[in-house]
Amino acid sequence: MSAAQWRRAMNTGAGRNAWARGTGAPPAPSQSETPSQGEEGAGVGGLLAGLFRQIGFRHVIVLAAVLIYPWVATPFFIFQIGGQALALGLIALSLTFVGGYGGMVSIAQMSIGGLAAYMVAIFGIAGEAQGGASSLGWPWWIAVPIAIVIATLFATFVGWLSVRTEGIYTIMITIAIGVSYFYLMQQNYSIFGGHEGFNEVNAPTVAGIDFRKPMPYYYLALALALAGYFFIKYLLRAPFGVALQGVRDNPRRMNALGFDVTAHRIAAYTVAGFIAAIGGILMLWYNGRISPGSVDVGPMLNILIIAVLGGMRHPIGAFIGAIVFVLVQNFAIDVIARERFNLVIGLVFLVIVLFSPDGLLGLWGYVRTRIGTRSVQSKMKSGGVG
Amino acid sequence: MRRSRAAWLGTAVGGALLLAMGAGYGAHAAGDTITIGVLATLEGPFAVPGQDSMRGAELAIKNHNGMAGGKKIEMKQYSSDATPDKAVASTRKAVEQDKVDVMVGPLSGDEGIAVKNYSKTQPQMTFINGSSGAQATTLQDPSPNFFRFHSEGAQWMVGLGEHALKKGYKKIFLVAEDYGFPYSQVQGFMASYCAKGGHVVKKAWVPLGTKDYSSVISTIPSDVDALLIVLGGSDAVNFLNQMEQAGIDKPIIGGSITVDQTVLNYKGKKRESLLGTASAGPMADSIDTPEWKKFVADYKAAGFKDAFPSPSLFAYLYYVSTEAALLGIDAVKGDLSNNETAYKAALSKLEFDGPAGHIKLDANRNAIANTYITEVAKAADGSFYNKVVATIPNVDENLGLSPDEFKKMGLGNRDNPSCP
Numbered sequence: 001m002s003a004a005q006w007r008r009a010m011n012t013g014a015g016r017n018a019w020a021r022g023t024g025a026p027p028a029p030s031q032s033e034t035p036s037q038g039e040e041g042a043g044v045g046g047l048l049a050g051l052f053r054q055i056g057f058r059h060v061i062v063l064a065a066v067l068i069y070p071w072v073a074t075p076f077f078i079f080q081i082g083g084q085a086l087a088l089g090l091i092a093l094s095l096t097f098v099g100g101y102g103g104m105v106s107i108a109q110m111s112i113g114g115l116a117a118y119m120v121a122i123f124g125i126a127g128e129a130q131g132g133a134s135s136l137g138w139p140w141w142i143a144v145p146i147a148i149v150i151a152t153l154f155a156t157f158v159g160w161l162s163v164r165t166e167g168i169y170t171i172m173i174t175i176a177i178g179v180s181y182f183y184l185m186q187q188n189y190s191i192f193g194g195h196e197g198f199n200e201v202n203a204p205t206v207a208g209i210d211f212r213k214p215m216p217y218y219y220l221a222l223a224l225a226l227a228g229y230f231f232i233k234y235l236l237r238a239p240f241g242v243a244l245q246g247v248r249d250n251p252r253r254m255n256a257l258g259f260d261v262t263a264h265r266i267a268a269y270t271v272a273g274f275i276a277a278i279g280g281i282l283m284l285w286y287n288g289r290i291s292p293g294s295v296d297v298g299p300m301l302n303i304l305i306i307a308v309l310g311g312m313r314h315p316i317g318a319f320i321g322a323i324v325f326v327l328v329q330n331f332a333i334d335v336i337a338r339e340r341f342n343l344v345i346g347l348v349f350l351v352i353v354l355f356s357p358d359g360l361l362g363l364w365g366y367v368r369t370r371i372g373t374r375s376v377q378s379k380m381k382s383g384g385v386g
Numbered sequence: 387m388r389r390s391r392a393a394w395l396g397t398a399v400g401g402a403l404l405l406a407m408g409a410g411y412g413a414h415a416a417g418d419t420i421t422i423g424v425l426a427t428l429e430g431p432f433a434v435p436g437q438d439s440m441r442g443a444e445l446a447i448k449n450h451n452g453m454a455g456g457k458k459i460e461m462k463q464y465s466s467d468a469t470p471d472k473a474v475a476s477t478r479k480a481v482e483q484d485k486v487d488v489m490v491g492p493l494s495g496d497e498g499i500a501v502k503n504y505s506k507t508q509p510q511m512t513f514i515n516g517s518s519g520a521q522a523t524t525l526q527d528p529s530p531n532f533f534r535f536h537s538e539g540a541q542w543m544v545g546l547g548e549h550a551l552k553k554g555y556k557k558i559f560l561v562a563e564d565y566g567f568p569y570s571q572v573q574g575f576m577a578s579y580c581a582k583g584g585h586v587v588k589k590a591w592v593p594l595g596t597k598d599y600s601s602v603i604s605t606i607p608s609d610v611d612a613l614l615i616v617l618g619g620s621d622a623v624n625f626l627n628q629m630e631q632a633g634i635d636k637p638i639i640g641g642s643i644t645v646d647q648t649v650l651n652y653k654g655k656k657r658e659s660l661l662g663t664a665s666a667g668p669m670a671d672s673i674d675t676p677e678w679k680k681f682v683a684d685y686k687a688a689g690f691k692d693a694f695p696s697p698s699l700f701a702y703l704y705y706v707s708t709e710a711a712l713l714g715i716d717a718v719k720g721d722l723s724n725n726e727t728a729y730k731a732a733l734s735k736l737e738f739d740g741p742a743g744h745i746k747l748d749a750n751r752n753a754i755a756n757t758y759i760t761e762v763a764k765a766a767d768g769s770f771y772n773k774v775v776a777t778i779p780n781v782d783e784n785l786g787l788s789p790d791e792f793k794k795m796g797l798g799n800r801d802n803p804s805c806p
Contacts, residue, residue, distance in 0.1 A: 074482065075482055076479065076482035076483040077483075079482075080475060080478050084475075127503075186593060186594075189800065194565065195564060195565035195566070196496055196565060196566055199499060200503060212507075287471045287474065288474075288500075288503065288504075289470060289471070289500060293468075293469035293470065293471065294469070294471055330475070330483075341428075342429060
């Protein structure tokens, strides 16, 4: 199938059908995200009201749980499980946004996060490296904004390149960008430090709080993850997000309605790049270092796995996927020792994706629906008897 | 609305489970068992060496009858994929979650630097390097609770420079992989080679995993006496094959992992011309001492699944590292209390005879040990092996230079040292 044919197929609704096939649900993400509310939230007051309307009992419970978590968990669980899951979740969230709502599966999100991390290492403070690269040693509050801006620009560039493609071709071109980026990092010594990369890039100490410590790091990651999550939630109801979902479902119709399809798609990449950049910097501070191994094909695909695991059509899915991913990665070796533990990891992922194309959230929804129907049926039965 | 609420409930339940796990784990082992965590690369490009490392560690514990200092020794395995990120993640799990008492690992150079940096955040723990051979681990900003009971990549090449000069190789062309470990190896070679009047006329640094060496081979000057090849595994085989096809017939000097068993047993026409290839390392297949022969016999007798015909470099290094951990526990009679202070002091003073010679530590807690110069020879059954031609005793991190000279030279990298 040629690119033109593919595009035509996508535009005539084949793509939309492909999206709808998974769970039999309508293409709109869920009922709570109907576009009508977006237009209401025009003013600041409306915006806040719209935001508060979304916050329900369940949000309070989860928020309380994640806030109390570090006070009851061990430092290992705070940092390696909690902190890492939140950082990975942020990067996966960027893929959920651009993939689940923009309809463009970009494998290069880890590269964008990695670029931000590299920029913080290069402009900020890093340890001495045998490879010969040196960092400029600027304070973090200069290095971090520069890094985010550069990574976001890079994401826009990736978007500009890949919006000309659809479906599998987007995946191909973003993999190509990611892989060539990896080789650039691996083989450039004067700027990127080659194979060794940068060591000892530590999270800063701000106002006496050392963000290398598990608890401060966790709360930093949590704050940024929450901000990212609510930002995406808000954006999906804003006119831009609604238009983006329209572009995903039927670009030709959106074009006919006067929307600039290409611009919306590129803008989606930019927004996703901004979030991935923040996630990438969190990953840098989590690892305390950056090297090409962190932006290799494996980590790039891990982000896709996380997003798919949780469910590509829910922003919260990225974080749920990340928690499951991190847990499985850390504890699989306790189930089967030696060389075979990767089998457990693979099997868990396979089973989840096999039984639920919409990830863990889809699985949960399915179970809920089943239980729901049964209870309704039993009620009807008992009603009949009585 | 309903579905979405369900999703949130799911998250809450998941979070609660997580909390329960967090609370349940981390129960410390009983008082009469000491747990040693061993980290090696059981996945990724070094999976095969990683598995042999585990055999080395297991063998050391087995030779101690599973006991040290009157306590039962339990080994717990951890894996990485040769990336520093994964190595630190696995180490952190071992130390903070599973609460092992002693940590042995990791396997490769950059991992070692990362774990060393991590060890500073856990001053109560004792970290013993597995087999990683980066100089920077102990020479740059060393960590007081990180020990390395074997010599590193640069020490492994000390003496090979003189040996090359003795063979009449005055001008050499270098091909090496472009990362920390080969930098160290090349420095170990060049430190004495340059000082004694040799010339490395050109250096070709190739990325790890290069398949096509034609552009490198075409730049080999015709007037060099020999080639110094510091490549490992499939890179070495690929290079030798392509060199043969290009008709280059220069003598070869190899790094510590260049002419190992995998390369010696490859089936090219070039194989015959490998005879006489000099290399150096912390051990050799044919060391003629009872200690080494016993080590090889023990390795063979242990009945490991899929083991090599004789222990590899990595099995040897992990064996020595684990043995040091156990001897230290013996020295303090199993007393790891008081943040392992006595144990660390005992390790710093520890001296013992390993399978390949005497081992003691320097002030940076890096080993001073033997280096073996070998040449490829043909055994009676036609197979190739590395024959020991010289032993350099007590090699330290100054590589045979005075401490001041070494400080002036600094750590090896792409351009340092240089003597074109």
